[in-house]
Amino acid sequence: MEQKVLSIRDVNRYIKMKLEGDGNLQDIWIRGEISNFTRHSSGHMYFTLKDESGRLKCIMFASYNQRLPFAPKDGMKVLARGGVSVYERDGAYQFYATAMQPDGIGSLYLAFEQLKKKLEGEGLFSEALKRPIPRFPQAVGVITSPTGAAVRDIIITLQRRFPSVPVLLHPVSVQGTGAAPSIVKAIETMNRLGEVDVLIVGRGGGSLEELWAFNEEAVARAIRASRIPVISAVGHETDFTIADFVADLRAATPTAAAELAVPHAGELRQHLGHLQQRLVKSLRLLAGKSRERWQHAARSPYFTQPRRTLLAQAERLDRLRDRLVFRAQAQEARARERLARLSGRLAASSPTEQAGFARKRLAGASRSLELAMSGTLRHAQSRYGSLLRQLDALSPLKVMGRGYSLVYDEQEKRLIRTIGEVQPGDLLRVRLADGRLDCQVWGIHGEENTGG
Amino acid sequence: MAEVRGDRDSALDEALNGVTFEQAMERLETIVAKLESGDVPLETAIELFQEGMELSRLCGRKLEQVERRIEMLVEGENGPGRKPFAPTREDGKGE
Numbered sequence: 001m002e003q004k005v006l007s008i009r010d011v012n013r014y015i016k017m018k019l020e021g022d023g024n025l026q027d028i029w030i031r032g033e034i035s036n037f038t039r040h041s042s043g044h045m046y047f048t049l050k051d052e053s054g055r056l057k058c059i060m061f062a063s064y065n066q067r068l069p070f071a072p073k074d075g076m077k078v079l080a081r082g083g084v085s086v087y088e089r090d091g092a093y094q095f096y097a098t099a100m101q102p103d104g105i106g107s108l109y110l111a112f113e114q115l116k117k118k119l120e121g122e123g124l125f126s127e128a129l130k131r132p133i134p135r136f137p138q139a140v141g142v143i144t145s146p147t148g149a150a151v152r153d154i155i156i157t158l159q160r161r162f163p164s165v166p167v168l169l170h171p172v173s174v175q176g177t178g179a180a181p182s183i184v185k186a187i188e189t190m191n192r193l194g195e196v197d198v199l200i201v202g203r204g205g206g207s208l209e210e211l212w213a214f215n216e217e218a219v220a221r222a223i224r225a226s227r228i229p230v231i232s233a234v235g236h237e238t239d240f241t242i243a244d245f246v247a248d249l250r251a252a253t254p255t256a257a258a259e260l261a262v263p264h265a266g267e268l269r270q271h272l273g274h275l276q277q278r279l280v281k282s283l284r285l286l287a288g289k290s291r292e293r294w295q296h297a298a299r300s301p302y303f304t305q306p307r308r309t310l311l312a313q314a315e316r317l318d319r320l321r322d323r324l325v326f327r328a329q330a331q332e333a334r335a336r337e338r339l340a341r342l343s344g345r346l347a348a349s350s351p352t353e354q355a356g357f358a359r360k361r362l363a364g365a366s367r368s369l370e371l372a373m374s375g376t377l378r379h380a381q382s383r384y385g386s387l388l389r390q391l392d393a394l395s396p397l398k399v400m401g402r403g404y405s406l407v408y409d410e411q412e413k414r415l416i417r418t419i420g421e422v423q424p425g426d427l428l429r430v431r432l433a434d435g436r437l438d439c440q441v442w443g444i445h446g447e448e449n450t451g452g
Numbered sequence: 453m454a455e456v457r458g459d460r461d462s463a464l465d466e467a468l469n470g471v472t473f474e475q476a477m478e479r480l481e482t483i484v485a486k487l488e489s490g491d492v493p494l495e496t497a498i499e500l501f502q503e504g505m506e507l508s509r510l511c512g513r514k515l516e517q518v519e520r521r522i523e524m525l526v527e528g529e530n531g532p533g534r535k536p537f538a539p540t541r542e543d544g545k546g547e
Contacts, residue, residue, distance in 0.1 A: 283501040
């Protein structure tokens, strides 16, 4: 039977694959005590976790340990989260930690995070809810343990900064089971008394368990419900509690809380002195300005030399009068000139002349009319004479005078020119030069020669 | 004239006595700002100045009051009471 030979790398890799594929070994929490802790210059942490029964090599990479809320060291009991895998080169399995927290209070951390999330979701940490701390409180309320450094720090600082401000201390227990209810009750009492206008609630630094009262929901809600603005002052700068999130102002330490609660009297005094100086200076400035204005007004020539200003006005009046006269005259001259021009034009186009001209034309026309008329008359007269003579020469009477006569029909209407026009027996009328004859046709004799 | 002035000052004093330090400071700051703006008739300026100086004196007086009033609420047999409080120096526990 032929055996297949594997390389160590293959084996290690296979084991690694096996381990990483096993859900029971991934994303698990383990509890143990830290030993052989080293922090490499690369930032990675190498240590061993051990308990009574065994040990496990661990590594926590820099990318994960940067956000650790505490500094791990040998002997420290911790809860670590992560998974088991293999370091192929050494053929060693180890725990790769992604998160870690001190043991014993792990559940507290969890509770803290849960409550924080819950209250945040309710909007209790909203900036809009934060009330301003009065600039100059009438009285300061302090809720803390009557013994210990915190109360001493607060009171000494208040005294140092603003000695005249009254301080009302409500003693409470700040750790242990009774702490939270006693803090809640103190906040309520302070609100009921209504003597102070700012509250400092807090205690000195300590472990998470010792600070726990300030992570209780009841305390958080009491702080938020307080009508008096609250400055939280819990522990050291690095300690953050739920109370800090809900408070109107968070102070890093009790001393800082006292500093935030009252102004510094010395600085105030300085400020006051400064304000007073500004008062004096601004009034002086104003008075100076007013004086200047007055002097300026008083120096005005109207007051210093009233006659001169009068004369100036008189002179101005004269000048104006001159200009007025000059303008009026000039205007008059222009008007006169224009009148003359217009009269000339008017005269030039006078109807008298036209009338004279027309009269002349009329006389000329009458003369030519008369001339033409007499000419025409003479001509007509001579024509008439000649026509009359012609007529006279042609007159039938004249012909009849020479022995001719005219033969008409009976009614003297029709001139009889041929013999064909009459019948024998017809009555005819014959006109002679000196009268008429009524005749009857006796016979008719035609001429052979009609030319006759 | 002096009498009238005196009356006015005491009236002002009386008016100022009911005023809190904060109100006095704010009024004083307002007056200073108003005067510095230069936008005030002289008569008003003088009145403001007098009021400002009075406020300044009052605030100064309030600052100088060194009556230590530090009290602690205590649960007495006949209800809550209060007693003067001074922080102890010699304590090892705490922090």
